[in-house]
Amino acid sequence: QTVFNTSSWVPPTHTISVAQANWCSELEKESSGRMKCNALPKAVAAPPGTFDAIRDGLADISFTVDGYTPGRFINTQVAEFPFLGDSSVATSVAYQRIYSKYFAPLGEHRGVKVLGVFTHGPGIIFNTKKPVTSAADAASLKFRIGGGNINELSKAMGWNTTLKPAPESFELLSTGVMDGTFFPDESVASFKLSMIRHATTFPGGLYNTSFVFMMNPGKYDALSAEDKAVVDKISGERVARVFGEGWDKVDAVSRDTVQKAQGVQRVQASESFINEVKAKQAALEDRWAAAAEAKGLKNAKAVLAEFRAEIAKLK
Amino acid sequence: MIEAFLGFLAVFTMAFMRIPLAVAMTISGFVGMGLMRGWSPAMASTSQVIFETGFHYVLSVIPLFVLMGNFVAKAGLARELFTAANAFVGHRRGGLAMASIIASGGFGSICGSSIATAATMSRVAYPQMRAHGYKDTLATGSIASGGTLGILIPPSTILVVYGIITETDIGKLFIAGILPGVVAIVCLCMAVVFVTWRDPLAGPPAERFNWTQRLKAIRGIWGVAVLFALVIGGIYGGVFTATEGAGVGAAGAFFFALFRGALTPRVLMDVLVESTRTTAMLFAILIAAMVFTNFVNFTTMPGDLRDFVLQFSPHPIMVVVVMMGIYLALGMVMEELAIVLLTIPVFFPIITGLGFDPVWFGILIVTIVEIGMISPPVGLNLFVLNSLLPDVKLSAIYKGVIPFVMADIVRLGILIAVPSIALWLPSLMGR
Amino acid sequence: MQKTLDRLLYWSTGLMASMALFAIMWLTLIDVSGRKFLSNSVPGALEITEILMVIVIFGALPLVSWRNEHVTFDSFDAFIPDWLKNIQARLVDLLCGAVFAFLGYLMVTRGDRFQEYGDTTAYLLLPVAPVAYLMAALLFLTAATHFVRAFLKRPPGHGPAYIDGSVS
Numbered sequence A: 001q002t003v004f005n006t007s008s009w010v011p012p013t014h015t016i017s018v019a020q021a022n023w024c025s026e027l028e029k030e031s032s033g034r035m036k037c038n039a040l041p042k043a044v045a046a047p048p049g050t051f052d053a054i055r056d057g058l059a060d061i062s063f064t065v066d067g068y069t070p071g072r073f074i075n076t077q078v079a080e081f082p083f084l085g086d087s088s089v090a091t092s093v094a095y096q097r098i099y100s101k102y103f104a105p106l107g108e109h110r111g112v113k114v115l116g117v118f119t120h121g122p123g124i125i126f127n128t129k130k131p132v133t134s135a136a137d138a139a140s141l142k143f144r145i146g147g148g149n150i151n152e153l154s155k156a157m158g159w160n161t162t163l164k165p166a167p168e169s170f171e172l173l174s175t176g177v178m179d180g181t182f183f184p185d186e187s188v189a190s191f192k193l194s195m196i197r198h199a200t201t202f203p204g205g206l207y208n209t210s211f212v213f214m215m216n217p218g219k220y221d222a223l224s225a226e227d228k229a230v231v232d233k234i235s236g237e238r239v240a241r242v243f244g245e246g247w248d249k250v251d252a253v254s255r256d257t258v259q260k261a262q263g264v265q266r267v268q269a270s271e272s273f274i275n276e277v278k279a280k281q282a283a284l285e286d287r288w289a290a291a292a293e294a295k296g297l298k299n300a301k302a303v304l305a306e307f308r309a310e311i312a313k314l315k
Numbered sequence B: 001m002i003e004a005f006l007g008f009l010a011v012f013t014m015a016f017m018r019i020p021l022a023v024a025m026t027i028s029g030f031v032g033m034g035l036m037r038g039w040s041p042a043m044a045s046t047s048q049v050i051f052e053t054g055f056h057y058v059l060s061v062i063p064l065f066v067l068m069g070n071f072v073a074k075a076g077l078a079r080e081l082f083t084a085a086n087a088f089v090g091h092r093r094g095g096l097a098m099a100s101i102i103a104s105g106g107f108g109s110i111c112g113s114s115i116a117t118a119a120t121m122s123r124v125a126y127p128q129m130r131a132h133g134y135k136d137t138l139a140t141g142s143i144a145s146g147g148t149l150g151i152l153i154p155p156s157t158i159l160v161v162y163g164i165i166t167e168t169d170i171g172k173l174f175i176a177g178i179l180p181g182v183v184a185i186v187c188l189c190m191a192v193v194f195v196t197w198r199d200p201l202a203g204p205p206a207e208r209f210n211w212t213q214r215l216k217a218i219r220g221i222w223g224v225a226v227l228f229a230l231v232i233g234g235i236y237g238g239v240f241t242a243t244e245g246a247g248v249g250a251a252g253a254f255f256f257a258l259f260r261g262a263l264t265p266r267v268l269m270d271v272l273v274e275s276t277r278t279t280a281m282l283f284a285i286l287i288a289a290m291v292f293t294n295f296v297n298f299t300t301m302p303g304d305l306r307d308f309v310l311q312f313s314p315h316p317i318m319v320v321v322v323m324m325g326i327y328l329a330l331g332m333v334m335e336e337l338a339i340v341l342l343t344i345p346v347f348f349p350i351i352t353g354l355g356f357d358p359v360w361f362g363i364l365i366v367t368i369v370e371i372g373m374i375s376p377p378v379g380l381n382l383f384v385l386n387s388l389l390p391d392v393k394l395s396a397i398y399k400g401v402i403p404f405v406m407a408d409i410v411r412l413g414i415l416i417a418v419p420s421i422a423l424w425l426p427s428l429m430g431r
Numbered sequence C: 001m002q003k004t005l006d007r008l009l010y011w012s013t014g015l016m017a018s019m020a021l022f023a024i025m026w027l028t029l030i031d032v033s034g035r036k037f038l039s040n041s042v043p044g045a046l047e048i049t050e051i052l053m054v055i056v057i058f059g060a061l062p063l064v065s066w067r068n069e070h071v072t073f074d075s076f077d078a079f080i081p082d083w084l085k086n087i088q089a090r091l092v093d094l095l096c097g098a099v100f101a102f103l104g105y106l107m108v109t110r111g112d113r114f115q116e117y118g119d120t121t122a123y124l125l126l127p128v129a130p131v132a133y134l135m136a137a138l139l140f141l142t143a144a145t146h147f148v149r150a151f152l153k154r155p156p157g158h159g160p161a162y163i164d165g166s167v168s
Ligand code: NA
Pocket: B107, B108, B109, B110, B111, B112, B113, B149, B150, B151, B152, B153, B154, B155, B156
C-alpha cells in the first residue's frame, strides 16, 4: 500500500483542503485501497515554500498559488487576468485544457508532477466604507491586495493598494488600517470579514488566481504501472473539476448566506469603469505575451484568445 | 509517539551536555526528519525553515518590541515604575518583590516581550532586593515570573503570533489581556505573601514612604502612560496594525530616550547591537524549534494528542482542562513558541468546534506560555536571569520560581472558571 | 587579539545588523505616517522589512556565537571537574561550528534553487537568491567564530552567557 502525505496551508475546513481530501478519497476508491493519503496536521512549509516542499519530498501532495513565487512562472499568469469567468469550474477546466496543450510542454513546473491546475471564483472589490462604482471611487479608498496581475493592474489604475498576506486582512480591515481588499466571495466567509459592507463585481471577475495541485515526482515514479494509471485517470480535468466545484459551492454560500446576513451591498462596476480597466489591462497583456514568448510560448495572444473562448464554451 | 519521545530525549541529553539549546533542537529535528522522511527532504525542510523564518515580515515584531524595551530601559522608565510601586508596598514583608512584580506589569504595558521585561527588571529590582537582604530565591522568582506579564499585558508578541495563526482579532486579544494581567499581578503578589509567611527572612521589609514621597513617585510614570496610549491607542484606533505598532512603539521609545538625554551615539549603537543580539539568540531558538516541530509533525504525536483530547468531548470544559494539562507537561520540556506552533493547528479547531471563544482560548494559551517560560528545567526567563545574574545559581532560580508557578496555575484555573475576566473588556468594543 | 576580533565583529556585522534594525523602525514609522497623513505608503515596505530582518538576525549571529550567548543549560556544571569542562567547551564549540557550517551549506543550496527559478519579491521584483546567499555567508562566519573559540586559551563569555553587558 502507498501512503501519500498531504500538506495544506489553509485550515482543514477550507474548500481547498476539503477538495484535496475528496481527491484523496477518489484515489483510494479508484485504486481499491492500494493508495491513500495521510493529511499532515500542520503545513510542511509556508505557502511560498510549498512548491519546493513537494519537489524536495517534504510532503507528497499539496497545492500552491503560482503567484506566491514571483518571477518563477510566466505562462500561468493568464489565469490571473480580469474578466475570465464567473464560475470556478469553467475557468478551471478551460485553464487545465490550455495548460495541457500549451504550457505543460514548456516545463515551468519542472521538478514536480503536476496533477492539475485550477482557479478560484471571480475576484471582487470588497470594502467597509462605500459603494464603489467607478475607478475614482476605488481611488479614494485604501486596499489590501495579494500579488500577481492584479498588483500590476492596480498600480496602472493608480489605486492606493498595499501588498499584505491574505490572513492579515481581518486585522487590517477590523482596525480600519485598510478600507477594503480584493477577494473572491468565499474569502469574506473564510477570513470572517464581518466588517465588509460593499462589494463591486465585474463580469467575469476583476482578477483571478492560478493554483497548481501537485505530487512529488519521485513518489509518482515509484508507483506500479497500474497505480500510475489510476493517478493519471483522476489527474488533469478531474482535478480542475473537483477544486472548481468546491470553490463555486463556497462562493455561493458566502454570497447567499454569510454576506447577506452581514448586509453586504453588491453593485456591478459601471460600463466606463470596466472599459477603463480593459484599457489598462491591454498593456499588461502585451507585456505578458512578450514575456511568455521569450519563455518559449508560441503565439501567446492566440493562446489567450483560445483560453477565453474555451471558458465561454464551458459556461 | 515513540519517535517524538526519542526526539525529546535526544534534545535533553544534548542540552545537558551543554550544547546550546538551539543547536540541540536543530540536530534532533534534522536527524529525526532524516530518519523518517529521508535525508534530502530533511535538508530541504531545514533550509526552507531557516529562510522562511528569517525572511518574515510579521516576525519583525520581535526585534522591534525588544528594541522598544531597551530604549525604554535606557530612558529610565523601568526605574521610575519600580520606585513608584516600591513607594506603596516596599515597607511590607516581601514588599520589594511585590513592587518588582507590579512594576513588571507596568513595564509589560509598553513592552511586548517576556524576556525583555525580565531582563530590564532584573537590572532595576535585583540590586535593590539584594541590598535589602532578600534571598536570591525570592528575588529571582519574582523577577522571572513578573517578566512573563510582558506577554500577557498588551502589547504582546505571543498574542500577535496566536492571532496570526488562528486568524483571531489581535486588537481584541490585546484588550482581553488587560484584566487577566491584573489578576496575574494579584496572584503573584499572593505568592510573595506566602513565601515570606513561610520564611520571613526571605524578604525583610524596606523603609516606608510617606504620602508626599508616594505622590512624587507616582508622577514619575507619566512616560509609561504616554507610550502605552501611543501603541495600544494606535492599534485600537486603526492607525496601524499590531505588527506596525511594534515599530511605532520603538520609535516612540527612541524619542523618549533621546529627549531625556539618555542617548549618545555610542549608547544608541549599544542599544541597537544589544537588541539585535537578543533577536539573533531568540531566532536561533525559534528556527531550531521550527525544525524540531517539522519533525514532530511527521510523527503520530499530534494525532495521538488530538484523539486523547477528543475522548473528553462529551464534557467540553474537561477538554480544555486536559489540553491545559498537556500544555503544562509540554511546557516543562519544550520551548514555548514551538508548542504553540505545533499544537494550535491541532487544538484550535477542536476548541472552536466545541463553541469556546477564540479570544478566551488565546488568553489561556498566553498564560500557558507564561508558565512554560518559568517552569523548570526549560524556561527561557530562567535562563535569561541566569545569564544576567552570573553569581546566582540556576538551582536557586529553579527553587525560587516554584511558588510563582503554583500561583500561575491557580490563575489559569480562575481564567478557565470565569471566562468573563478575559472577555468582558473586548465585549465592550462592539465590533 | 581576542579584543580585536570582538571589535571587528562588532563594527562589521554587528553594525550592519543594528543599522538594519534601526532602518526597520524608521521604515515602519514613515510607512504608517505616510499612509495616515499622505494617503500613500512606502512602496514595497513589507519586502524591504523582510530583507532587513534577515540582516538583523543573521548579522548579529556571529557576535552571539563569538560571545557564547546562546541559551545553554548549566545545571550539571557543579558535578563536572574543571579540566573536563574545558575539553567539553571545546568539543561543543567544534560541534556548533560544524552545525552552523552545515546550515550555511544548506542556505547555499536554497540560494541555488532560487537562482534556478529566478524567484523575485512580489512588488519590487528584487531577486531572492542573494538573500539566501547572504544568510549562508553569515552562517559560515558564525561557524568560523566557533572554530576559533575551540582553539583559544580562554574564549570570551566563559561560564554562563551574558545577554546584557555592553561592548568593550
Ligand atoms: Na506587554
